[in-house]
Amino acid sequence: MKSSYSLLKKDCxxxxxxxxxxxxxxxxxLYTLFIHFGYLNFMGDNANIYNVYLYxxxxxxxxxxxxxxxxxxxxxxxxxxxGDTSGGVGIHIKDGEPGIVLYAGTEKVDxxxxxxxxxLLHSGIxxxxxxxxxxxxxxxxxxxxxxxxxxxxxxxxxxxxxxxxLFKEKQMGVIRIHAIMPFxxxxxxxxxxxxxxxxxxxxxxxxxxxxxxxxxAGCILPAVLIQTGILSLxxxxxxxxxxxxxxxxxxxxxxxxxxxxxxxxxxxxxxxxAIKMDWIDCHPFYYLYMGLKNAFFGTPVAxxxxxxxxxxxxxxxxxxxxAAFHKEMGKEG
Amino acid sequence: MIEVKDLTFSYGKIFHGKxxxxxxxxNFTVEDSEIFGFLGPNGSGKSTTQKILTxxxxxxxxxxxxxxxxxxxxxxxxxxxxxxxxxxFPYLYANLSALDNLHYFSSFYPRxxxxxxxxxxxxxxxxxxxxxxxVSSYSKxxxxxxxxxxALISNPKLLFLDEPTSGLDPTGAVLFRRIIEKERQKxxxxxxxxxxxxxxxLLCDRVAFISxxxxxxxxxxxxxxxxxxxxxxAVRYLYQGRREEQTLEAQSLKAGIxxxxxxxxxxxxxxxxxxxxxxxxxxxxxx
Numbered sequence: 001m002k003s004s005y006s007l008l009k010k011d012c013x014x015x016x017x018x019x020x021x022x023x024x025x026x027x028x029x030l031y032t033l034f035i036h037f038g039y040l041n042f043m044g045d046n047a048n049i050y051n052v053y054l055y056x057x058x059x060x061x062x063x064x065x066x067x068x069x070x071x072x073x074x075x076x077x078x079x080x081x082x083g084d085t086s087g088g089v090g091i092h093i094k095d096g097e098p099g100i101v102l103y104a105g106t107e108k109v110d111x112x113x114x115x116x117x118x119x120l121l122h123s124g125i126x127x128x129x130x131x132x133x134x135x136x137x138x139x140x141x142x143x144x145x146x147x148x149x150x151x152x153x154x155x156x157x158x159x160x161x162x163x164x165x166l167f168k169e170k171q172m173g174v175i176r177i178h179a180i181m182p183f184x185x186x187x188x189x190x191x192x193x194x195x196x197x198x199x200x201x202x203x204x205x206x207x208x209x210x211x212x213x214x215x216x217a218g219c220i221l222p223a224v225l226i227q228t229g230i231l232s233l234x235x236x237x238x239x240x241x242x243x244x245x246x247x248x249x250x251x252x253x254x255x256x257x258x259x260x261x262x263x264x265x266x267x268x269x270x271x272x273x274a275i276k277m278d279w280i281d282c283h284p285f286y287y288l289y290m291g292l293k294n295a296f297f298g299t300p301v302a303x304x305x306x307x308x309x310x311x312x313x314x315x316x317x318x319x320x321x322x323a324a325f326h327k328e329m330g331k332e333g
Numbered sequence: 334m335i336e337v338k339d340l341t342f343s344y345g346k347i348f349h350g351k352x353x354x355x356x357x358x359x360n361f362t363v364e365d366s367e368i369f370g371f372l373g374p375n376g377s378g379k380s381t382t383q384k385i386l387t388x389x390x391x392x393x394x395x396x397x398x399x400x401x402x403x404x405x406x407x408x409x410x411x412x413x414x415x416x417x418x419x420x421x422f423p424y425l426y427a428n429l430s431a432l433d434n435l436h437y438f439s440s441f442y443p444r445x446x447x448x449x450x451x452x453x454x455x456x457x458x459x460x461x462x463x464x465x466x467x468v469s470s471y472s473k474x475x476x477x478x479x480x481x482x483x484a485l486i487s488n489p490k491l492l493f494l495d496e497p498t499s500g501l502d503p504t505g506a507v508l509f510r511r512i513i514e515k516e517r518q519k520x521x522x523x524x525x526x527x528x529x530x531x532x533x534x535l536l537c538d539r540v541a542f543i544s545x546x547x548x549x550x551x552x553x554x555x556x557x558x559x560x561x562x563x564x565x566x567a568v569r570y571l572y573q574g575r576r577e578e579q580t581l582e583a584q585s586l587k588a589g590i591x592x593x594x595x596x597x598x599x600x601x602x603x604x605x606x607x608x609x610x611x612x613x614x615x616x617x618x619x620x
Contacts, residue, residue, distance in 0.1 A: 002440065002441075005440075006440035172424060172425065172427050174425065179389045180413055182442060330390050
């Protein structure tokens, strides 16, 4: 208990002297200002509409919504969808039946877009779209952007945070002294992981409270904190292991770049843009991102396989981090 | 206190590509309250041996016991409470002061066995003005003093010192040797790893020479010198206005100086240094 307190106190001082808390506070303020005064204002004008393009060669549908853009050929339809950055939806009438053409994202995710397009097509005959939630467009945007920024903060900034603290200790050589200190060595790893986890949870709570709103945050906060905790543990342990195994911050920067490129980028591109990746189902971070996103939308992951998998990954990473820490303690000066 | 029998160690394939045996069956014992010197050049296996004894490195061969117990049983929290280690380099938190460093590292030990941090630093003649300044502003000698204070603050029963006088000026080195001797008088066993022959000669009750992972000699510095000395004497003198020097066997002086001279300038015994003896045994220099 006394050893844990000493380690936590020292780690707090190291994080404070590395301006970690200041950077986290700065990020929170910046993100909040961006959401309130930038993103929502910008998106407010474009919030309501997905462009819907109709290719109806037989001219069956005559009474359609004025929001639908008619096109004259399949090529024109594909061209219009490819050039649409706001998630356009295409309707191709074949044999009298409307077929939905989604150029972006997975079909599962974008069912609401298809539903929206069909409601416009059948507006004259009372098509009833499925109600998928009671969020206003603004609330939907708030949840989405808060989730995305939180994900970036934990994956990228949190990963760098532990490296900046640990590389200092590594360069000072003090890690080696802990080898002969009378306390269980895994406490050294646990202390850092606990502090970074705590910081990430506070960050997530503040982001949710200030950007989603206190009333809505009350319902989703437990699920958001669970997903944040999972992501934070995975990233902090990965950062810990990389710092111990890599020689210096230059090598770490390269690893960071690789993680940014291969972890965050495909997930964001797949979830938020018109780029479609069939293999995204095999990307583990896609599930973590969707877990966080679902938590923000009040539908937390209920599949126990997901939690068993993340627990296994966390245990594995903890083992790797502890082994790397022991290796570092035994190194020559 | 320490008993080592047929100690072997290899750095494994995982990190170094191939098995590299660095210790080839070491045998030695260290008695209670003894200052034992472990001497050898860089890469000879000194630090590896110390790391095995302090529990930092695992996977050795042979039998090692400390405090009368097999090493595999002793590396518990209780064991770490009984030892103090001075590393080759003064590893300290550069953003913390000397006092903060000592308070942090001492916080892992039971309060009742701790010495007062300021008192230990005073004993090591640490400059008071720097007590609360960050370590980053200290000279190498001051850092070495804080590191030594860290090793001593828990009143260890077994003290491992790696190059204890490194980075110190001659006055500091004398002070450190005095403090180490004082620790021995208190009953502490001291295991010194060094390639500084003066430290070994002045401090150690016994020394072991290690070269390429083998102990090539082990005895008291006095015995090693006697066994390897030529027992000759160099005499410098003035004769008929000229300065001259002759080397004589010690026995030949029984009947007085056996050559004519006007004035004796100096008489020196040609006793070998520990370094000379090391070269004789190991076939190479220490540094």
